[in-house]
Amino acid sequence: MHTLSRSASSLNEPNFAEVPFKTLSVCHADIAMMLDEMNELADLLGRERLSGVMMEKARAAHLFFSGHAIEHHLDEERHVFPALLAAGKPEWIGMVRKLQLDHALLEARWMKLGPLLHLLARGYYSQPERLQDELRIFVEIYRQHMALEDSFAYPCARQQLNVEAVCTMNREMAHRRVKDEAADDQDDGWV
Numbered sequence: 001m002h003t004l005s006r007s008a009s010s011l012n013e014p015n016f017a018e019v020p021f022k023t024l025s026v027c028h029a030d031i032a033m034m035l036d037e038m039n040e041l042a043d044l045l046g047r048e049r050l051s052g053v054m055m056e057k058a059r060a061a062h063l064f065f066s067g068h069a070i071e072h073h074l075d076e077e078r079h080v081f082p083a084l085l086a087a088g089k090p091e092w093i094g095m096v097r098k099l100q101l102d103h104a105l106l107e108a109r110w111m112k113l114g115p116l117l118h119l120l121a122r123g124y125y126s127q128p129e130r131l132q133d134e135l136r137i138f139v140e141i142y143r144q145h146m147a148l149e150d151s152f153a154y155p156c157a158r159q160q161l162n163v164e165a166v167c168t169m170n171r172e173m174a175h176r177r178v179k180d181e182a183a184d185d186q187d188d189g190w191v
């Protein structure tokens, strides 16, 4: 028997099932803002010498995509994608495979981009053109990926999840965020 943290009446509220998807959408809004910042950094790299603004943008992007974005992918892979696959529709399965490949591709691009951002945040300005290219590629892949999730994956998964599944999704996402906040309080190694 499942132990639910919400009362039976609140579970019947039509908006309850939207809660985890609102959290995911807020994550997308945060990611979109960070991608705008990274695009601005790419613009600056093409026309300016090293500045404190550039170093701060690099540091913020590195911290954000080393932590929050990874957790966001986990949320989707544990809750959103399985709901779509369980429906057994070929079109949905194909779309999930594409989104999973995007996650892997973004991880691979991050392996190149992350160290370059780290170096710039530390004041090393040795490969601006390469960093600029990596930023543009990463931003473009991520924007297209989120557009597909917003227009397809989230609305379809929302239809598929029953109350128990939404409760589990809520609980696990909240638990992971509590752990994130505890980690944020620790020294992240930056000066």
Ligand SMILES: [Fe+2]
Pocket (backbone or CB within 6 Å): 073, 076, 099, 103, 145, 149
């Ligand atoms: Fe995703």
Ligand SMILES: [Fe+2]
Pocket (backbone or CB within 6 Å): 028, 072, 076, 146, 149
């Ligand atoms: Fe996403």
